[in-house]
Structures are given as C-alpha cells and as structure tokens.
Amino acid sequence: MRVAFEKATLFTHELNGVGTVSELETFLARASSELGFAYFAVLHHVDLQSASSAIRIHNYPAALEQFHDEQHLACSDPVHRACQLTSVGFAWSELPEILQLTPRDLRILKAARAAGIGDGFTVPAHVPGEFSGSCSFATASGVPLPDENLALTQLVGAFAFQAARRLTLTAQGTALKPAHVSGRERECLIWIARGKSDAEIAKILGISDHTVHQYVKQVRANYDVVSRSQLVARALFAGTISYLDIVGH
Secondary structure (H helix, E strand, C coil): HHHHHHHHHHHHHHHHHCCCCCHHHHHHHHHHHHCCCCCEEEEEEECCCCCCCCCCCCCCCCHHHHHHCCCCCCCCCHHHHHCCCCCCCEEHHHHHHCCCCHHHEEEEEHHHHHHHHHEEEEEECCCCCCCCCCEEEECCCCCCCCCHHHHHHHHHHHHCCCCHHHHHHHHHCHHHHHCCCHHHHHHHHHHHCCCCCHHHHHHHHHCCCHHHHHHHHHHHHHHCCCCCHHHHHHHHHHCCCCCHHHCCC
C-alpha cells in the first residue's frame, strides 16, 4: 500500500510539472508501461475539424486514428458515449453493462482489436463549460488488463487530462472562462429555469420588475445568448446552476 501511495504521489507531482505536450507524451508512454498498458489517449470528444483547439494526444496506431477520423467517431464512439453515463473509470469489458451496444459499436470495437488494441480502461473527464473528454489506457492485443493497477490508473488519467487541458487550451488562451454571475443574477437564473416570468420573479424576490429585467439582461450578455432557454442551457452546462436548483430541495 505504501509503495502504491508513493508511486501515486510521484506520478501526480510529475504531471503537475510537465511544461510541454512533448513532455506529457513522454510521461504517458512511460507511465502506461509501468501500469501495464501499451497505449494511451487523452482527448476531447469532439471532431477536430470543428474544434481545432481540442485535446488529442495519443500513441494509438495510425491506421486506427485514420479509421476514427474517417468514420467521425469523436462523439459516437461507444467508449466516449459511455463516459457520459459515469464519473469514474471503467474497463472496456464493462461497456455492455453501461450502454446498449449497437452493431456499429461492435464494428468499431472490432476495428480497434484488428489494429492491435486489447482491453482498455477509460477515465471520463467532465469540465463544466467545455467539451467532454477522457484519458484512456489500453493493453496490446492478448495482454490482460492489469486489474491491480486500475485505482492508480484512475488517478493518473484524471491528472493527465488536466495537464493536457492546461497545456493545449490554457496556453493557447482558448479555455472557456466561466461567466461572472452575481448572487442575485443566479437567483433569477434559477427561477427562469423553473419557468417563471420576470414579473413572477420580481414578486418572489421582493424587487421591481425593472430590476429583474436588468439582472436577466446582464446575465444574458455575460453568457452571450438571446433566449431564456439558451441561458438556462448555458448556465447548466457551465455549472452556474444545477438540476437540483431547478427541481428544488
């Protein structure tokens, strides 16, 4: 247990210190090998043709990368879809328990095996206001999953995605910055999400209709949206409000 803790501490310290994408790739190649994997992939689940600043760092075979791009699998890959249904790492062998695999999904997984990819373990990455992503590690064909290292792999995957995000997004100035929302504006947002009009919100909060209108106008400007439905969607996506805020306690 002590050895595992020391290795985890070392890995996270190294990841926090990487300064370039090349250094991150070198670290991931070494860490993957130490953990019992042959391949790694840190990426956003988005078509790079429509989001050039998205993360994609991997050492998968070139043929598999080409297949992935030609089939436009950034969002439809079964592993990526499974990431939307869990917040913890999962083995690819667990996919049938997480989502219903389609014939196309099975063909995608077969293509990965044909490219020499064995079983894998994926750590989902969900950052409010940004594309969903993940960090995956995979064995070579025929090599079993290193079950004894999966807890450490979960930790490395989370920190690796954060390092990739820092290097490829923040450094380019493309990371989405959360909109500034005051406490009163957030209250208005919650009541908007609950379907209330400005007049109804004014009565609930004990302020004037004009004041509510100004709060709503300001927060729409902060999120750069025009409709109330867009405003609620953006606020939920950014984590400004939650579903629990909407349904009440």
